[in-house]
Amino acid sequence: MKQSIEELVQKLIEGDKFATARLISLAENDPKVAQKIISLIFPYTGKAHVIGVTGPPGSGKSTLVYRLAKEWRKRGKTVGIVAVDPTSPFTGGALLGDRIRMQELTCDSGCFIRSMATRGTLGGLARATKDAVRILDASGKDIIIVETVGAGQSEVSIVKLAHTILVVLCPGLGDEIQILKAGIMEIGDIFVVNKADRENADETAMQIEDMLNMASTIRFNETGWIPPVVKTSAIHNMGISELIDRIEEHWRFLNKVNRDVYFRKRVEQDVIEALRSKIEQMALNHIMKNGEYDELIKKVANKEVDPYTAADIILNSILHREEEPKENE
Numbered sequence: 001m002k003q004s005i006e007e008l009v010q011k012l013i014e015g016d017k018f019a020t021a022r023l024i025s026l027a028e029n030d031p032k033v034a035q036k037i038i039s040l041i042f043p044y045t046g047k048a049h050v051i052g053v054t055g056p057p058g059s060g061k062s063t064l065v066y067r068l069a070k071e072w073r074k075r076g077k078t079v080g081i082v083a084v085d086p087t088s089p090f091t092g093g094a095l096l097g098d099r100i101r102m103q104e105l106t107c108d109s110g111c112f113i114r115s116m117a118t119r120g121t122l123g124g125l126a127r128a129t130k131d132a133v134r135i136l137d138a139s140g141k142d143i144i145i146v147e148t149v150g151a152g153q154s155e156v157s158i159v160k161l162a163h164t165i166l167v168v169l170c171p172g173l174g175d176e177i178q179i180l181k182a183g184i185m186e187i188g189d190i191f192v193v194n195k196a197d198r199e200n201a202d203e204t205a206m207q208i209e210d211m212l213n214m215a216s217t218i219r220f221n222e223t224g225w226i227p228p229v230v231k232t233s234a235i236h237n238m239g240i241s242e243l244i245d246r247i248e249e250h251w252r253f254l255n256k257v258n259r260d261v262y263f264r265k266r267v268e269q270d271v272i273e274a275l276r277s278k279i280e281q282m283a284l285n286h287i288m289k290n291g292e293y294d295e296l297i298k299k300v301a302n303k304e305v306d307p308y309t310a311a312d313i314i315l316n317s318i319l320h321r322e323e324e325p326k327e328n329e
């Protein structure tokens, strides 16, 4: 039985799990289908609070996400989880330490878990993740958690789709300071020192506070929010409730203090991003057809043409193409 996208969207809006999973897969596999889905569901989006969870591998992000989801469910919220972590797929079992706990969430009708494929996602992982979040949003989830491993630039760009970003570190991880310097510090709204059951958790928390104090002027200018440092022990279910209080405090802050500026900026970024990817796709589709592209790239490699001029050549070629049909009319 094959259902149309319209039928699936109707079911999605009613909160149907199968339709949610199906639509995320369809969007993931084809950007054109994704566009159709997004245009149908867009009026139903914009209600969820999206939480990004990033940090080095092994800091306990997945365990923490599980605890957060459980606690939110207890507080009566529905939860969607998107795991974008090539090092430990959320459904792999090992990352939660306990497969049964995982199944507990999967069987809960108020909870939806999805692992993003890191290979073969057309149009990029960031695009697919954003669409998955929108689909979960339209399905009526109150809270959407996106887990990424905070190693590189692309993960940072993915987690930026969140309203509230948690940077999860832990004691004894080695060079927290290095990690903070590597660009994660600027994006964190809340810093979590997980594994607080271990030694040196206070020391680590203090180190982070010091770093934040040094950088607080930058943060302050941006939104006025001062990122708190929260200690948790995900395996022992400690500090979770406090962490959720902080996350909700940040959400209230965004909605009250900065609402118009903040949400307008985000929408604007969405439009610019969509525009950029469309222009890029159009330009590449056009120029790749007739061997022009290979030749041009070769010229740049040989220093005959610089990258800006190459871009001009491509753009001119598109503009020229669009004038042609008019002349023939």
Ligand SMILES: Nc1nc2c(ncn2[C@@H]2O[C@H](COP(=O)(O)OP(=O)(O)O)[C@@H](O)[C@H]2O)c(=O)[nH]1
Binding pocket: 056, 057, 058, 059, 060, 061, 062, 063, 064, 088, 094, 095, 096, 097, 194, 195, 196, 197, 198, 232, 233, 234, 235, 236
């Ligand atoms: N001691 C301790 N270990 C933890 C805690 N949270 C997670 N772990 C363990 O740390 C390991 C990595 O956890 P995981 O959630 O997969 O980390 P991720 O790679 O950041 O997603 C697992 O063996 C967890 O059981 C904690 O609060 N305390």
Ligand SMILES: [Mg+2]
Binding pocket: 061, 062, 063, 085, 088, 095, 147
């Ligand atoms: Mg993980």
